Amino acid sequence: MKSRFTEGRNILTLVLLAAFVWSLTTIPWGEDLIHAGGGQAFVQFVTAALTPELSPTFLQRALLASWQTLAYATASMTLAIAIGFPLGVVASGVLARRAGARLTSIYGVRLILAFLRSIHELVWAWLFVVAFGLSPMAGILALAIPYGGILGRVYAEVLQDVPQAPLHALRVAGASEWKVFLYGRFPMALPDLLSYGFYRWECSIRSAAILSFVGIPGLGYLIQVSLIDLKYSQVWTLLAFMVAIIVLVESWSNLVRRRLAA
Amino acid sequence: MNRQAALSQSAALPKPRIGFGGISLILFMSLAAASWDFILSDKDSGFASFFRVETWAGAGAFLTRFLGVNGAEPPAYLRRERWADMVGPAYETLAMSLLAASMVGIGVLVTFMPAARNVAMGELSASHSFSSRILFFLIRSVYIFVRGVPELVWAMLIIFFLSPGILPGAVALGLHNFGIVGKLSAEVVENLDPRPARALRAAGASQLQMLAYAILPMALPGFLTYLLYRWEVIIRTTIVVGFVGAGGLGREFRLSMSWFQYTDVALLLAVYLFLVIFVDLCSAWMRKLAR
Numbered sequence: 003m004k005s006r007f008t009e010g011r012n013i014l015t016l017v018l019l020a021a022f023v024w025s026l027t028t029i030p031w032g033e034d035l036i037h038a039g040g041g042q043a044f045v046q047f048v049t050a051a052l053t054p055e056l057s058p059t060f061l062q063r064a065l066l067a068s069w070q071t072l073a074y075a076t077a078s079m080t081l082a083i084a085i086g087f088p089l090g091v092v093a094s095g096v097l098a099r100r101a102g103a104r105l106t107s108i109y110g111v112r113l114i115l116a117f118l119r120s121i122h123e124l125v126w127a128w129l130f131v132v133a134f135g136l137s138p139m140a141g142i143l144a145l146a147i148p149y150g151g152i153l154g155r156v157y158a159e160v161l162q163d164v165p166q167a168p169l170h171a172l173r174v175a176g177a178s179e180w181k182v183f184l185y186g187r188f189p190m191a192l193p194d195l196l197s198y199g200f201y202r203w204e205c206s207i208r209s210a211a212i213l214s215f216v217g218i219p220g221l222g223y224l225i226q227v228s229l230i231d232l233k234y235s236q237v238w239t240l241l242a243f244m245v246a247i248i249v250l251v252e253s254w255s256n257l258v259r260r261r262l263a264a
Numbered sequence: 265m266n267r268q269a270a271l272s273q274s275a276a277l278p279k280p281r282i283g284f285g286g287i288s289l290i291l292f293m294s295l296a297a298a299s300w301d302f303i304l305s306d307k308d309s310g311f312a313s314f315f316r317v318e319t320w321a322g323a324g325a326f327l328t329r330f331l332g333v334n335g336a337e338p339p340a341y342l343r344r345e346r347w348a349d350m351v352g353p354a355y356e357t358l359a360m361s362l363l364a365a366s367m368v369g370i371g372v373l374v375t376f377m378p379a380a381r382n383v384a385m386g387e388l389s390a391s392h393s394f395s396s397r398i399l400f401f402l403i404r405s406v407y408i409f410v411r412g413v414p415e416l417v418w419a420m421l422i423i424f425f426l427s428p429g430i431l432p433g434a435v436a437l438g439l440h441n442f443g444i445v446g447k448l449s450a451e452v453v454e455n456l457d458p459r460p461a462r463a464l465r466a467a468g469a470s471q472l473q474m475l476a477y478a479i480l481p482m483a484l485p486g487f488l489t490y491l492l493y494r495w496e497v498i499i500r501t502t503i504v505v506g507f508v509g510a511g512g513l514g515r516e517f518r519l520s521m522s523w524f525q526y527t528d529v530a531l532l533l534a535v536y537l538f539l540v541i542f543v544d545l546c547s548a549w550m551r552k553l554a555r
Contacts, residue, residue, distance in 0.1 A: 010553035014488070017550065022366040028359035029431050040425040047424065073299035080296045120540045121533065124416070124504045128521060129330075129529075133323040137310020138303055196285055203292070212416040215507060225417055229424070237421075245412035254288065261284040 050234030060236060064224065064243045071220035072247060074142055075210035079203050081146035086153025087195075089115055093158035096187060097179050112158070118151030123209050124216070131216045141218040145209055149202060156198050164190040193262035200255035207247055332527035339527035341534055350516075350535045357512035357539060360430045360437070361499040367438035369491050372446045376487065377475055379403040379446060380453035388461040388474065403446070411443025419505040433510025437501060441494045445487070452486035453479060488554040492547040499543040503536055513539075 029035075037043070091097065093111035095104040127144035134140045169186045177185065214222030221244050228236035303309050313319045332339025340346040377383050384400035410418075419436035426432040461478035469477065506514015513536055520528035 010555075014550055014553040018369070021362050022369075025359055025362035025366050025434075028356070028363065030429060034427050035431060036425060037427055040427075044425045047421070069302070072295075073302045076292075076296050076299040077303055080300070117537075120500065120537055122500050122504050124507070125517070125533070125536075129326075132521070133326040134319055135310065135313060135322070137308060137313065138306065139310035139314065142303070193285065196289065200288070200292075208412075208414040212414045212504070215416060222414070222417060226420065229420055241413055241417075244414075244417075245409055248412040249408060258285055258288045 078145035082149035085150030089154040090157030094161040197259040341531040363434035364437035376449040428509040
């Protein structure tokens with residue numbers, strides 16, 4: 003029998019509390035935590051929410067920037083699927099029948115996938131901009147790499163988790179591992195693959211917006227420019243556009259997931 | 265009789281059809297085609313440059329300087345004293361991620377129960393008030409807004425008010441993830457088995473007692489799992505909020521990039537990778553404990 007104090011949950015509570023207390027000690031508590039004038043700027047920023055910039059020319063710019071962000075996100079998602087799906091299939095090890103081949107394909111490819119997704123898309127973007135020059139394509143590639151890594155890992159798990167009985171039936175009927183995949187595993191996993199893909203697409207829009215930090219156009223770029231000009235009213239309009247796209251895509255992807263789960 | 269049943273069953277099998285998922289897929293693919301068309305019709309898209317020799321020569325030159333091959337001095341990642349310099353920023357980065365995760369944890373613990381539809385609308389107990397309904401919509405709107413804005417944008421805003429350092433980065437990371445973990449945890453409550461709560465309520469427990477003894481214990485493992493998963497995402501993002509003035513590895517990364525000290529960048533990325541792996545392992549261990 004386990005004693006009360008070594009039970010997993012109790013250890014976890016202690017660890018979490020310790021982590022929290024330690025993190026509090028790392029803040030330099032003091033008066034200079036807030037800028038001189040920071041409080042005033044905060045008030046100005048919050049009151050600007052009541053008067054968002056609504057001039058037609060600005061709205062037009064915001065709309066164009068929203069479309070740019072959406073287009074970059076969507077394009078990089080297609081690349082991410084092109085990277086993640088094949089790697090995911092190999093990493094699931096479902097095509098290899100011999101144990102040795104399966105293990106090397108699983109662990110080898112999982113290591114690659116882990117590396118791809120460990121580095122944040124904006125870090126990739128910065129490296130690519132320096133290496134290839136500043137262009138939307140550099141940003142799209144940078145976004146596709148970590149997203150490909152995440153998709154690959156999740157797709158591998160989804161492909162492994164399908165019910166086994168129908169696959170056995172196919173094997174008994176003499177199907178090769180490829181045919182088992184094509185006619186059994188893939189169609190059964192498709193709803194989950196789709197719904198996770200839609201979820202990631204939603205995330206990619208936020209990521210595409212912050213690519214502006216390295217100079218790629220879009221919503222984030224306009225937000226940055228407006229902030230530098232201290233035009234808080236414009237910032238609020240742009241934030242509203244940002245949230246609106248996210249909410250739209252999120253509701254769509256929620257609907258897809260609910261329908262596919264049913 | 266049996267054959268009859270089997271026959272009627274086969275007649276009831278659904279016809280293959282293009283469902284909502286299929287339509288969504290087609291819509292997404294048309295959107296993707298439109299996006300690529302938009303991007304490639306821009307002559308500055310950079311697509312063509314990938315087919316030019318100079319681009320790849322430039323990339324090769326960058327890679328050489330990144331890895332520090334045939335440089336004047338040994339690359340930073342092969343010098344012990346440079347690794348020692350990284351301890352401080354790595355410590356700051358880890359602290360920032362923990363601070364952010366703690367903020368998320370506390371914020372969500374306070375707000376997630378009134379943000380669950382079944383709690384707010386009185387599906388678990390007969391009692392519900394107008395104010396609980398208002399609270400539900402209020403918290404859910406806050407969740408949507410804070411998670412709709414990316415961490416880096418939050419950081420750009422917050423740096424206007426707070427002095428540069430760990431705190432603005434942690435607040436920016438905390439805000440965004442608060443919206444995500446809050447929504448997910450509220451959904452955990454919504455998907456719980458309502459019977460224990462109803463039983464307690466029927467036995468005379470107050471609303472608060474019901475939440476504390478029936479809902480919280482069942483929802484806590486789900487909440488912790490999401491929080492720990494998000495911690496893994498937070499550590500990856502700390503470097504990014506560091507770009508705009510929060511401390512840690514991100515600031516060092518930015519400085520080294522702007523001074524063209526690319527072998528320092530390689531060293532920083534190596535440290536960052538170690539941190540990410542370390543946090544992934546910790547989180548996996550703790551998630552096992554939470555179950």
